[in-house]
Amino acid sequence: MSRTSKRRTDLELTRRNMVFGVALGATALAGQVVCGNPVKAQPTGTGTVLITGANRGIGLELARTYATHGWKVIATARRPDEADDLKAIAAEHPQLSIEQLDVQDHAMIDALAEKLEGQPIDVLLNNAAILGGRENQEYPKLNFDMFEPVMTTNVEGPVKMCEAFLEHVAMSDRKKLIAITSRQGSIGSLFESSLIFYKSSKSALNMAMSVVAMRVADRGITVGLISPGAVDTRMMKNLGVIIPLITPAESARLVSGVIDGLTFEQSGIFISHTSKELPW
Numbered sequence: 001m002s003r004t005s006k007r008r009t010d011l012e013l014t015r016r017n018m019v020f021g022v023a024l025g026a027t028a029l030a031g032q033v034v035c036g037n038p039v040k041a042q043p044t045g046t047g048t049v050l051i052t053g054a055n056r057g058i059g060l061e062l063a064r065t066y067a068t069h070g071w072k073v074i075a076t077a078r079r080p081d082e083a084d085d086l087k088a089i090a091a092e093h094p095q096l097s098i099e100q101l102d103v104q105d106h107a108m109i110d111a112l113a114e115k116l117e118g119q120p121i122d123v124l125l126n127n128a129a130i131l132g133g134r135e136n137q138e139y140p141k142l143n144f145d146m147f148e149p150v151m152t153t154n155v156e157g158p159v160k161m162c163e164a165f166l167e168h169v170a171m172s173d174r175k176k177l178i179a180i181t182s183r184q185g186s187i188g189s190l191f192e193s194s195l196i197f198y199k200s201s202k203s204a205l206n207m208a209m210s211v212v213a214m215r216v217a218d219r220g221i222t223v224g225l226i227s228p229g230a231v232d233t234r235m236m237k238n239l240g241v242i243i244p245l246i247t248p249a250e251s252a253r254l255v256s257g258v259i260d261g262l263t264f265e266q267s268g269i270f271i272s273h274t275s276k277e278l279p280w
Helices: 003-030 057-069 084-092 104-115 142-164 167-168 197-217 234-241 248-261
Strands: 048-051 072-077 096-100 123-126 176-180 222-227 271-272
Touching: 048 057, 048 234, 057 072, 057 084, 057 123, 057 248, 072 084, 084 096, 096 104, 123 142, 142 167, 142 197, 167 197, 176 197, 197 222, 222 248
Parallel strands: 048 072, 048 123, 072 096, 123 176, 176 222, 222 271
Antiparallel strands: none
């Protein structure tokens, strides 16, 4: 490649990064606007919550938030031995237990559900997800080896969790199945063309959870699809977002408050961390 060609390529990549950062930032920022009823900043009462992907980021702070407010927390991680921050929370809050779980592994999900048989779970919080690497999702040069793990983790995993733990949730007082989704899955909010696998997975998750909401309605179970906002996580930093980001702790407080206030009438609706209804 000549110096001129390389310079053009570098400039094009820079331009794409800037467009991506602005577009993603605009999409996320739209969900930051508080609308409707005031948002609770924390969960109320007590109960039992199971959180997937609780070893870092939003999942870690959700575990901390619920544990701090007296909830029994079942926090899962693929590699618990390496989850030092989560273990530190467990040391302070003995009602938090850590379980090994990879949501891509159906046998592990079934085994955990069997282990917890008879344990009511008020909130099943499907948080575990992967991005898949932006570099693998630049159409028309896609790395299709990443498509399956992204879809398996982000869609199949939460649906399998909702199936395996259905009876645990049904026997609880609060009866809530929650999926942490993303505005990146909103077709109505599509601003730019990167992350085709990740965007597709979140759109599919929204549809899947909407179907689940219809199927569990007769059991009084509420299904929530919640976007956590533009959060200062490793994933967002790697994507080059250029708007102010909220902290994982702040997102967790707001999301837990949204979950707390989520009504049966809102089941299956796509909402933000500020309780704003989002477009599909």
